Amino acid sequence: MKHGMYIDGQWVSAQTAETRDIINPYNQEIIATVAEGNEEDAKLAIAAARRAFDQGDWATTPATERGRIVGEIARLIERDKQELAELESLDTGKTVEESVVDMDDIAGVFRYYAELADKDGGEIIESPIPNTVSKVVHEPVGVCGQITPWNYPLLQASWKLAPALVAGNTLVIKPSEITPLTTMKVMELMEEAGVPAGVANLVLGAGGTVGAVLSEHDDVDLISFTGGIHTGKKIMQAASGNVKKLALELGGKNPNVVFADSDFELAVDQAMNAVFFHAGQICSAGTRLIIEESIHDDFVEELVKRVGKIKLGSGFAEDTQMGPLISAEHLAKVEAYVEAGKKEGAYVAVGGQRPEGPELQKGFFYLPTVLIGCTTDMQVVQEEGFGPVITVEKFSSEAEAVKLANDSIYGLAGGVFTTDISKAERCAAKMRMGTVWINEFNVYFPHAPWGGFKQSGIGRELGKTGLEEYTEQKHILRNVDPQPIHWFGK
Ligand SMILES: NC(=O)c1ccc[n+]([C@@H]2O[C@H](COP(=O)([O-])OP(=O)(O)OC[C@H]3O[C@@H](n4cnc5c(N)ncnc54)[C@H](O)[C@@H]3O)[C@@H](O)[C@H]2O)c1
Ligand SMILES: C[N+](C)(C)CC=O
Numbered sequence: 001m002k003h004g005m006y007i008d009g010q011w012v013s014a015q016t017a018e019t020r021d022i023i024n025p026y027n028q029e030i031i032a033t034v035a036e037g038n039e040e041d042a043k044l045a046i047a048a049a050r051r052a053f054d055q056g057d058w059a060t061t062p063a064t065e066r067g068r069i070v071g072e073i074a075r076l077i078e079r080d081k082q083e084l085a086e087l088e089s090l091d092t093g094k095t096v097e098e099s100v101v102d103m104d105d106i107a108g109v110f111r112y113y114a115e116l117a118d119k120d121g122g123e124i125i126e127s128p129i130p131n132t133v134s135k136v137v138h139e140p141v142g143v144c145g146q147i148t149p150w151n152y153p154l155l156q157a158s159w160k161l162a163p164a165l166v167a168g169n170t171l172v173i174k175p176s177e178i179t180p181l182t183t184m185k186v187m188e189l190m191e192e193a194g195v196p197a198g199v200a201n202l203v204l205g206a207g208g209t210v211g212a213v214l215s216e217h218d219d220v221d222l223i224s225f226t227g228g229i230h231t232g233k234k235i236m237q238a239a240s241g242n243v244k245k246l247a248l249e250l251g252g253k254n255p256n257v258v259f260a261d262s263d264f265e266l267a268v269d270q271a272m273n274a275v276f277f278h279a280g281q282i283c284s285a286g287t288r289l290i291i292e293e294s295i296h297d298d299f300v301e302e303l304v305k306r307v308g309k310i311k312l313g314s315g316f317a318e319d320t321q322m323g324p325l326i327s328a329e330h331l332a333k334v335e336a337y338v339e340a341g342k343k344e345g346a347y348v349a350v351g352g353q354r355p356e357g358p359e360l361q362k363g364f365f366y367l368p369t370v371l372i373g374c375t376t377d378m379q380v381v382q383e384e385g386f387g388p389v390i391t392v393e394k395f396s397s398e399a400e401a402v403k404l405a406n407d408s409i410y411g412l413a414g415g416v417f418t419t420d421i422s423k424a425e426r427c428a429a430k431m432r433m434g435t436v437w438i439n440e441f442n443v444y445f446p447h448a449p450w451g452g453f454k455q456s457g458i459g460r461e462l463g464k465t466g467l468e469e470y471t472e473q474k475h476i477l478r479n480v481d482p483q484p485i486h487w488f489g490k
Pocket of ligand 1 (some may be wrong): 149150152156174176177205206207208210226227228231235249250282283284386412452456
């Protein structure tokens with residue numbers, strides 16, 4: 001595998017020749033040493049993408065051909081699925097089983113957009129002006145900057161790469177500096193699939209340097225960012241310099257509302273699925289469990305029993321159910337978050353510390369945790385902890401459940417569990433989130449849009465909207481019988 005950046009069709013080292021070690025969060029071993037770019041590398045990549053857009057022919061290549069190439073990327077991802085999944089698990093610590101599911105999703109995203117590529121021939125609209133023909137077409141935006149996080153490195157990249165390419169844009173992608181490996185590998189596959197030089201560029205390095213240049217540079221027409229709310233706000237400011245188009249996929253503090261009439265077994269099982277995949281490092285994790293008072297104690301008792309049995313370990317071991325957190329820094333953050341919750345009055349029903357056992361001491365592990373006695377005013381209920389931690393609140397009426405669910409600056413996703421479908425639909429209609437699951441949690445697929453209400457973001461990825469984000473609409477009006485009107489005389 002190549003260890004450099006991919007700029008203008010060439011694999012290159014950083015201008016400074018600097019490198020960065022990539023660490024396995026399970027045992028802190030170095031798994032790769034990759035180029036560490038800086039502002040100059042970012043500018044070179046932007047210049048390559050600008051030239052490819054302005055002087056190359058990707059934007060005018062027939063959409064069918066762009067779709068064919070993107071479909072070929074999907075095929076290559078399927079071919080190398082196991083290698084990619086193992087690389088993702090080495091880099092993030094998540095189980096290989098989860099990474100394989102991610103790779104299937106990723107191939108599905110490239111295939112979905114490949115098939116959508118040539119389905120938009122524009123639209124003729126009825127013109128009110130006599131003797132005119134009016135049409136609306138979609139054109140590429142131009143040079144796209146794409147910045148992705150460490151939790152779902154390739155999945156989040158695929159949501160940006162595939163629509164940008166089929167729409168005829170050129171791009172510069174910057175993966176998280178701590179998990180770049182699968183994005184690097186997919187650039188190799190994109191080269192193999194026939195994406196022309198300069199169309200897709202990869203630059204590696206820190207957010208404050210490389211990411212900041214992508215966000216503020218005048219030659220970047222659109223910035224698409226997935227990551228934390230504080231970084232999102234900085235990017236929004238930086239993007240204002242040349243009024244870039246902006247897409248932000250930010251964090252969440254997602255409620256999971258469980259009514260007393262829900263299927264108990266389903267709701268307990270899904271309350272765990274909602275949070276503990278990838279050690280809770282999921283934007284849409286259902287970390288705010290909101291339970292109807294009458295079943296609260298029984299529900300918590302069963303939940304705590306099961307959470308205490310979750311098996312931690314290497315993502316490569318078949319019996320592992322949960323891997324480590326991403327870094328020592330993030331582990332310390334999750335620990336501090338739980339300690340702050342305890343000080344506010346939350347009670348640790350299970351977990352609440354690092355695990356014991358020699359196998360887990362080299363990794364960044366934290367026990368799956370349930371905090372009970374939580375109320376909506378607590379920091380631990382309002383802040384995104386991004387770890388394997390559930391906070392539990394109680395409610396006693398439908399109106400209160402919805403009020404608690406909406407009591408957040410975020411609005412990414414939420415769930416409601418009940419066997420009363422009318423009640424479920426009423427709640428779903430009132431929950432202020434981009435996605436609401438009924439008797440389900442954490443399901444997403446390429447055909448449905450994904451994104452946040454409130455401070456969870458701006459715009460949508462996936463679905464037809466996820467493609468439109470990478471286009472500009474243009475109205476073209478043609479007069480079929482043009483005549484002088486002599487408004488200003490002859
Ligand atoms: N809404 C979604 O779909 C979604 C999906 C995945 C993750 N997330 C969110 O991502 C966050 C976790 O990811 P993270 O810790 O990598 O986020 P982060 O904001 O720290 O970093 C994300 C990316 O931004 C870059 N970056 C950092 N500072 C920058 C700056 N000043 N300018 C430009 N780029 C900069 C980083 O290098 C990285 O590539 C969580 O909040 C999670 O909820 C959201
Ligand atoms: C959007 N999703 C759920 C794939 C990853 C969020 O972190």
